[in-house]
Amino acid sequence: MQKRVRNQLQALSPPFKKALMVGMDALIVVFSFWAALSLRIGDLYDGLGHAFIVLSTLVLATILIFSGLGFYRMVMRYIGWRVAERLTLGVVASSLVLLVIMLVAPEAGIPRSSFVIYALVLFTLVAGSRILARKFFSMTERMPARQRVALYGAGTTGRLLLHMLGRAGKYHPVVFLDDNAALHGREVNNLRVLDAGSDELVEQLQLLEVETILLAIPSARPSQRRKILARIEPMPFHVLTVPCMQEIISGAAKLDDVREVDVEDLLGREPVSPNEELLRTCIQAKTVLVTGAGGSIGSEICRQVIEDGASRLILVDISEFSLYQIDKELRAFHRVVEGAVEVVPVLGCVTDAQRIADLFGAFSIDTVYHAAAYKHVPLVEHNPIEGLQNNTFGTFHVAEQAARAGVKHFVLISTDKAVRPTNIMGASKRLAEMSLQALQQDFEGTIFSMVRFGNVLGSSGSVVPLFHEQIRSGQGYVTVTHPEITRYFMTIPEAVQLVIQAGAMARGGEVFVLDMGEPVRIVDLARRMIRLSGLEVRDAEHPDGDIELRFSGLRPGEKLYEELLIGDGARGTDHPKIMCADEHYPPMAVLEGALQALRASMDARDMGAIREHLVGLVKGYAPHEQVEDWVWQALQRRQGGNVGQGS
Known part of the structure; x- marks a missing residue:
């Protein structure tokens, strides 16, 4: 049922979705105004009919303010905490509009202190509606299982990768590994840092139910990577890595483009700086x-x-x-x-x-x-x-x-x-x-x-x-x-x-x-x-x-x-x-004649002669015991010939 409703809402056209959000906020403004006055006078406020002009002005002004702040361009399922700043600004602006109305039209009989209560109620309801909407649209019937990973490297890259992996996606970081003794036993971004060289590391990771070790050391030198890989290779964990720093800087890859360990990581050697003049x-x-x-x-x-x-x-x-x-x-x-x-x-x-x-x-x-x-x-x-x-x-x-x-x-x-x-x-x-x-x-x-x-x-x-x-x-x-x-x-x-x-x-x-x-x-x-x-x-x-x-x-x-x-x-x-x-x-005079003879044997499809030419021309050439040309072998069999050495 929830999935069907969610899919139907997501399938609506953008203008219709925007109209729904505007209507919802208009109702919230009306309710916030009524609730503020009711709380101020200590009884249910029954004078909305007399405050129609005030309320209509407030609703219209608030919707225009919210629209100007981009409230209706946001995708609900991706709304984050940065929206709180804009929300606070919008609520404050709406409350100031109410205050101005009260000052300009005192005959409306609205208590002056009610605009503060209005602001608190409006912020709670608008923020709550966005949080509930985000929760609703990000819900799935069954969340996929996430791999528990250990991040190797608790430095800047490791912390950034932890943030990027976040609370979604395939990987769930549960611990940091690092060679820096100053970090061992401490917490970095709420994750404990273990000694990557500890003899008890395998047992510690197994207790944490770690499945994968993710290398977050893109700037490490080839010799460092080889040393680290040699240490963790015997461990019963899948090893993955982030791209190298050169790929990240060039834009060819992103930090969270996790991939298998390349053979370059196993065999790579320290680069020698090139001679720019020779290049x-x-x-x-x-x-x-x-x-x-x-x-x-x-x-x-x-x-x-x-x-x-x-x-x-x-x-x-x-x-x-x-x-x-x-x-x-x-x-x-x-x-x-x-x-x-x-x-x-x-x-x-x-x-x-x-x-x-x-x-x-x-x-x-x-x-x-x-x-x-x-x-x-x-x-x-x-x-x-x-x-x-x-x-x-x-x-x-x-x-x-x-x-x-x-x-x-x-x-x-x-x-x-x-x-x-x-x-x-x-x-x-x-x-x-x-x-x-x-x-x-x-x-x-x-x-x-x-x-x-x-x-x-x-x-x-x-x-x-x-x-x-x-x-x-x-x-x-x-x-x-x-x-x-x-x-x-x-x-x-x-x-x-x-x-x-x-x-x-x-x-x-x-x-x-x-x-x-x-x-x-x-x-x-x-x-x-x-x-x-x-x-x-x-x-x-x-x-x-x-x-x-x-x-x-x-x-x-x-x-x-x-x-x-x-x-x-x-x-x-x-x-x-x-x-x-x-x-x-x-010399060319000798080689040219030999190549012409080789070419003639090739044109004649004489495999025996070709092999003889190569043995005579190329020092150390030791051909396979028989001709491996499949087409030539098939033709020889059809003609009843020898498929051995081409003779």
């Missing part, structure tokens, strides 16, 4: 082209290129949707809105030689960041010719056209999988590196460089979002390929910032290698993500755990560990996170 060298006031602009790395390059002062940014991508997404995002950037930088989206494939030639002929391009690539190892292994065509020959086309057009800097985004590769993807990227090194000898006017690094967090196809998806799905297991597999990880913004600085340091033909920190065992990463979700790994020690780790085996072309250097010759640079490798490559 601007190849970008400021220049025309910059980014291939693969809609990808994980390419899109971040675009963002930083705009912020670093480019005058024109050309986006090239084969995916219409990806190009649309990054173009739309960039057009909201302040420098783009102001017209300080021109953004040019171009649909095209790097293997389309004519399209690439037209592109360099149409614009005077200063710098190229070549991020276009097929990078998913198993997919490229199953589609080897397409991987070589895009990653090797596409790079060669773009680099050669860039050099002929007089581009000053060309930076290739490479990968650690190019080092002693066991897969087509890695071999194709090493061939791309070699192509640029050879081109450097023929085109001294263009500075070619390559930047090699490992996995980036949050990229498409990354293991991290896969783990998140498997944990949330409730399927009961997380898949890891091998218990000993390790990978290097770096955040996308840090990787791109280092790429830009490395490219600016180049003098021609260098292979730069980024310091990726320590390699991470993927199985350990999976375990940490499971525990931070408030769940337990199911294994021999914990047979009743929530999520099992399943090992599926290495996929075709996959290595247990990645390397960043082919040889031992690596020297430091002016940047502590960037090294330079000296690696052998054949």
Whole structure:
């Protein structure tokens, strides 16, 4: 019944709702006037008929005052305590109107002291009506259960978050956790502060029926966050966090946009302040082209290129949707809105030689960041010719056209999988590196460089979002390929910032290698993500755990560990996170002939010859025992051929 009435009232038009509120206040004014006089004379006042003009004037004036103060623009269910100030002002004004009427028309016979009683009654009834209306409209048939949470951090951010979470929403803060010994045992905003490092913390939180720990430390340094997470990770609580301070300041997120703990929080490292001069060298006031602009790395390059002062940014991508997404995002950037930088989206494939030639002929391009690539190892292994065509020959086309057009800097985004590769993807990227090194000898006017690094967090196809998806799905297991597999990880913004600085340091033909920190065992990463979700790994020690780790085996072309250097010759640079490798490559006369032979084998779909060419060209290349191209295998079976090594 209540719900039906509430829904009917909420469905009324705004003018009708306003009319109801005005009518209600008019009745309250009349009753307050009558009650004030009755209380003043000590008996029921029966002279309303004689005071009609006085009462009508008072009602009209009060409604106009309330309207002027915005009483009838307020949404009832969202009225808060700040309304009390306006309400007091309105009641005082209405009482003064009554006082003026009594002074101007003494013949009405209204006792002068009654205006004070009138004010008290009017305030009580108007305030009471608003409180009851708010209560009525905010009622639900059944309030949803709220998670009891502990807020980690009793500082300014924690107190602000407590206020924002308030008395509504999904989370109900019941206690603060903090490392500051001066706060332990005290109360902050009526919540007790517990010692976050106490050995008894788990028992204390369980007594409070806490389900989730919410990190309210957005300004903490990466090392601090890692230390805190390492401490609370083994605890049987779901761990969530507020966005980082950079996201909050930029407006990309609000403080109460609670989210899962990112892998960046687990693996993030202390940032190294960039060299601003290096960031601007190849970008400021220049025309910059980014291939693969809609990808994980390419899109971040675009963002930083705009912020670093480019005058024109050309986006090239084969995916219409990806190009649309990054173009739309960039057009909201302040420098783009102001017209300080021109953004040019171009649909095209790097293997389309004519399209690439037209592109360099149409614009005077200063710098190229070549991020276009097929990078998913198993997919490229199953589609080897397409991987070589895009990653090797596409790079060669773009680099050669860039050099002929007089581009000053060309930076290739490479990968650690190019080092002693066991897969087509890695071999194709090493061939791309070699192509640029050879081109450097023929085109001294263009500075070619390559930047090699490992996995980036949050990229498409990354293991991290896969783990998140498997944990949330409730399927009961997380898949890891091998218990000993390790990978290097770096955040996308840090990787791109280092790429830009490395490219600016180049003098021609260098292979730069980024310091990726320590390699991470993927199985350990999976375990940490499971525990931070408030769940337990199911294994021999914990047979009743929530999520099992399943090992599926290495996929075709996959290595247990990645390397960043082919040889031992690596020297430091002016940047502590960037090294330079000296690696052998054949001269263009030799490489060009070898690439032509490789291309002929690709055109003939001769997988055996393709593998032989790659073994001869790429140092350390150790192909999988059999050809993994599914289409080629199916054709071979139809023709009664051998689906093994392509021979």
